[in-house]
Amino acid sequence: MMRVLLAEDDETISEPLSRALRREGYSVDVAEDGRAALTSTEGEAPDLVILDIGLPYLDGLEVCRRIRQEGLTSPVLILTARGDEVDTVVGLDAGADDYVTKPFRLAELLARVRALLRRGNDQRDGGDRPITIDTKARQAFFRGQEVALTAKEFDLLRVLAREEGRVVPRETLMLEVWDSWFGSTKTLDMHISVLRRKLGDDANNPRYIVTVRGVGFRFQNEPEQ
CATH class of the missing domain: 1.10.10.10 (Winged helix-like DNA-binding domain superfamily/Winged helix DNA-binding domain)
Known part of the structure; x- marks a missing residue:
């Protein structure tokens, strides 16, 4: 079973999203802040990381930079409530693979998740x-x-x-x-x-x-x- 790490401090988003991901057949770990997200990437690497930019303690961009520095190659999808194009570009430069702007449609986000996991498998398997x-x-x-x-x-x-x-x-x-x-x-x-x-x-x-x-x-x- 593929493991997804969802780092999101807003329960009104994390709870329905984690339920939807589990219905899709994924194992989901939820982290409520940046430090917890980093800890969750230690040991067995998740197959996909979903990062909210506005996390407490360490924001999503810093978490993304650190996990890339530590060698984690799993796809990273960032969630941002900011409409500024600069924020999304910075997120991609930090090592993210894709982004979704809040508010998002659940069907679109799940489609992005499937695409990133499929692409990640293609890259790992050749x-x-x-x-x-x-x-x-x-x-x-x-x-x-x-x-x-x-x-x-x-x-x-x-x-x-x-x-x-x-x-x-x-x-x-x-x-x-x-x-x-x-x-x-x-x-x-x-x-x-x-x-x-x-x-x-x-x-x-x-x-x-x-x-x-x-x-x-x-x-x-x-x-x-």
Whole structure:
């Protein structure tokens, strides 16, 4: 049974969420503050960590940084009540894999949980997906061979892979990868073009990074037959 660590100090959120996770078949440990969350990661590592940013004693961002420093590679999903884009970017830079903004729909959160656990299994087991990413080591692999990426190219691929199957707007990519957006996204198009070439993607009929006209890009990484 997969083990989920839920670090959330608000019982009105932690109780129904933990019940829902258990109904999904997960074993759930609840921590009410940052220090308890750190203690719960010692020994047998959880398969997934759900961290509220606003935890007592140690906030979720600091907990995330520390568990990454200690070598925990399990997926981390952060919960934030803050609407500031900067907070989510800082959380991802701290080592989180995904985020959900409160108030959230339970169905959406459970879908994110399933996706992170599936992705984590693919990375640990190698899987049969053509593209794999090691966010901790900042390495990307295409069919088992490491792909030489610049820092921006890796960050771009990381964000796209994090949102696998969903369309990522151009504005989101500019804000997360370049920390700014002033109307022009030409540099994004250039990086997408180079990234596609390095992944062996056909620019006219891309398989992995698909353009959604007028919106952004969608990352697809289906197992090869």
